[in-house]
Amino acid sequence: MGYDYWMVHLTWTIPPAALFTVAYWPFFTRLEIWKIVILINVAVYATIPWDSFLIRNRIWTYPADAVVGWTLFDIPIEELFFFVIQTYCTSLLYTILTKHLVLPSFLLDRSKPWAKNVGSAAITAGIGFGALCIMTKSSLTYMGLILSWALSVILFQWSLCGSFLLSFPKKQIFMSILIPTVYLWMVDRLSLQRGTWVIEKGTKLDIQFWGFLDIEEATFFLLSNVMVVLGMVTMDHAIALAQYDVVTSDSPGRSLPSLGKMAWSYMAQRRKPLDEGFLDGLCAAVTELSRKSQSMYLGSAMFQDGLRVDLIFLYSFCRVIDDLVDEAPSREKAQESIKEASQVLHWRFSEKSPKKPLYDYLQADMDRKQALKASPLLHSIALLPASRLSLGPLLELLSGFVMDLGFSFEKQEYPIETEEDLEVYAQRVAGTVAAGLLELVFSHTDVQYSPDKQEEIIQAGQQMGKALQYVNIARDIKRDAAIKRVYIPTVWLKTKNLTPTDVVTNPDNPALATFEDRMLLKADHAYQMSVQAIDQLPKDVRGPIKTTIESYMMIGQMVRKARRESTKIEGKLKVPLWRRLKLAWSAMYVNH
Numbered sequence: 001m002g003y004d005y006w007m008v009h010l011t012w013t014i015p016p017a018a019l020f021t022v023a024y025w026p027f028f029t030r031l032e033i034w035k036i037v038i039l040i041n042v043a044v045y046a047t048i049p050w051d052s053f054l055i056r057n058r059i060w061t062y063p064a065d066a067v068v069g070w071t072l073f074d075i076p077i078e079e080l081f082f083f084v085i086q087t088y089c090t091s092l093l094y095t096i097l098t099k100h101l102v103l104p105s106f107l108l109d110r111s112k113p114w115a116k117n118v119g120s121a122a123i124t125a126g127i128g129f130g131a132l133c134i135m136t137k138s139s140l141t142y143m144g145l146i147l148s149w150a151l152s153v154i155l156f157q158w159s160l161c162g163s164f165l166l167s168f169p170k171k172q173i174f175m176s177i178l179i180p181t182v183y184l185w186m187v188d189r190l191s192l193q194r195g196t197w198v199i200e201k202g203t204k205l206d207i208q209f210w211g212f213l214d215i216e217e218a219t220f221f222l223l224s225n226v227m228v229v230l231g232m233v234t235m236d237h238a239i240a241l242a243q244y245d246v247v248t249s250d251s252p253g254r255s256l257p258s259l260g261k262m263a264w265s266y267m268a269q270r271r272k273p274l275d276e277g278f279l280d281g282l283c284a285a286v287t288e289l290s291r292k293s294q295s296m297y298l299g300s301a302m303f304q305d306g307l308r309v310d311l312i313f314l315y316s317f318c319r320v321i322d323d324l325v326d327e328a329p330s331r332e333k334a335q336e337s338i339k340e341a342s343q344v345l346h347w348r349f350s351e352k353s354p355k356k357p358l359y360d361y362l363q364a365d366m367d368r369k370q371a372l373k374a375s376p377l378l379h380s381i382a383l384l385p386a387s388r389l390s391l392g393p394l395l396e397l398l399s400g401f402v403m404d405l406g407f408s409f410e411k412q413e414y415p416i417e418t419e420e421d422l423e424v425y426a427q428r429v430a431g432t433v434a435a436g437l438l439e440l441v442f443s444h445t446d447v448q449y450s451p452d453k454q455e456e457i458i459q460a461g462q463q464m465g466k467a468l469q470y471v472n473i474a475r476d477i478k479r480d481a482a483i484k485r486v487y488i489p490t491v492w493l494k495t496k497n498l499t500p501t502d503v504v505t506n507p508d509n510p511a512l513a514t515f516e517d518r519m520l521l522k523a524d525h526a527y528q529m530s531v532q533a534i535d536q537l538p539k540d541v542r543g544p545i546k547t548t549i550e551s552y553m554m555i556g557q558m559v560r561k562a563r564r565e566s567t568k569i570e571g572k573l574k575v576p577l578w579r580r581l582k583l584a585w586s587a588m589y590v591n592h
């Protein structure tokens with residue numbers, strides 16, 4: 001008896017598993033943990049008969065002084081632990097690397113119709129080849145046993161998730177397979193060299209890499225990681241379909257069904273055709289978000305499932321209308337866009353069945369389809385989750401943009417005259433977005449809130465939205481001056497004998513520091529008044545919301561610090577990535 005095999009685990013497999021677990025712990029969701037637990041079970045049950053058969057046939061052996069001696073179906077306990085820990089590490093790595101992806105956006109099958117069949121044929125050929133190898137009862141035996149067993153599992157997985165896998169990003173798949181594979185190759189080589197396990201001659205090809213790593217072992221570790229990763233992808237395919245059902249559903253409030261239910265409806269494979277218009281729009285919105293704001297994209301990944309998808313659509317709408325107004329060639333054109341947005345919003349929210357799948361709706365009327373394709377505004381409104389939002393805040397947001405159009409340097413018109421104007425403006429452009437976000441949160445949770453409670457929380461949320469807008473304004477005084485906008489109330493400026501025009505012409509005036517400070521104080525005050533409300537939100541949104549808010553408030557602190565140390569800032573002030581990560585980690589940890 002000996003501890004060599006356990007030492008392999010203690011030195012090589014347990015430490016990376018522990019390290020990744022601690023680093024990722026605050027971000028683990030219940031669903032992710034269940035996925036991994038299920039996969040570990042499947043992996044263990046699927047591997048036991050195979051491994052036991054190989055050991056009984058003495059394809060490989062364990063020196064008595066390397067193992068403790070406890071076995072199950074002749075498999076050393078250390079080896080069983082290997083199935084568990086490898087499946088855990090690889091699936092955790094996959095979970096981390098794919099965390100930012102929006103699963104339903106890969107449901108659209110853009111692959112060639114033959115691609116899936118070619119894959120199936122190739123895998124089947126591999127299984128056949130493996131069987132032939134086994135029949136030769138020669139040095140090909142071990143390779144044959146690996147190929148026929150692993151490829152059978154992979155064929156089953158491919159038959160379920162093939163099309164989904166083809167549209168899934170390849171980089172994440174390759175990394176989650178290759179990193180653990182190469183790592184385990186090194187561990188395996190070391191153990192074979194030490195003789196912790198021995199592959200018997202006669203049934204192996206006797207070809208080694210790096211002196212010790214048998215070609216069969218290399219193949220095995222590659223294929224076992226492929227099985228683990230494809231197992232995760234298959235479950236994610238089922239989850240993507242369930243998320244799709246939630247976000248395209250008629251009912252205003254629905255959360256994701258249980259994993260068991262998802263697996264059942266996935267295996268039954270009876271589905272209505274997917275709404276292509278919707279999925280196209282989702283892909284476009286996701287691409288846009290990741291292109292325009294990487295931090296918002298990554299931040300949104302902390303929100304789960306259907307809520308995240310809905311938030312992306314809400315963001316997309318705000319973004320589109322914002323760009324339309326900012327990039328309009330003239331004030332009149334911008335006003336037209338806002339008017340159009342208002343009309344389409346009314347249409348979207350009054351339609352008898354506004355939640356009707358977009359694609360059906362478009363099919364019914366080709367002209368409308370053309371119009372939608374041509375106009376990002378129409379498109380983004382068509383995609384808004386109208387059954388889970390209300391019209392009020394969206395219209396109020398438009399009125400915020402109208403205020404922005406009131407600025408005119410030539411005519412010396414500045415709409416933010418009093419502090420109250422500032423508050424109205426912040427409510428319109430930011431309070432409304434917070435209200436929309438919270439409506440979506442209430443729709444996607446199983447927690448029951450009375451209407452009064454919801455109203456109370458939305459009030460606080462709007463206050464917080466305003467706080468963040470004040471931070472924004474304080475940070476952007478110079479950038480706004482460059483586009484001839486001044487959000488510092490005219491009455492504040494008057495106390496220092498300044499006018500908004502002075503700010504536009506001389507944004508470097510040190511006297512402006514007072515107003516920056518005052519704006520940040522206003523932000524702090526609004527923050528203090530509303531921060532406790534976060535604790536009343538559903539548990540799984542507290543962390544992400546805290547993270548978003550705190551990283552914004554941190555910008556405020558950095559503005560203050562930059563002013564104190566009179567650092568010159570070119571462009572937009574940003575919180576460094578590592579500080580945001582640290583902040584996210586602790587905000588998520590506290591609310592885990």
Ligand SMILES: CC(C)=CCC/C(C)=C/C=C/C(C)=C/C=C/C(C)=C/C=C/C=C(C)/C=C/C=C(C)/C=C/C1=C(C)CCCC1(C)C
Binds near residue numbers: 043047232234
């Ligand atoms: C739930 C929802 C929503 C939907 C359902 C969707 C669905 C149907 C999904 C289906 C998924 C499936 C079928 C997944 C299957 C995964 C498998 C079989 C993984 C095997 C891993 C095997 C592993 C890791 C084996 C590891 C073995 C090891 C490390 C052995 C090592 C070794 C050592 C150390 C020395 C001697 C040689 C040897 C190679 C045996």
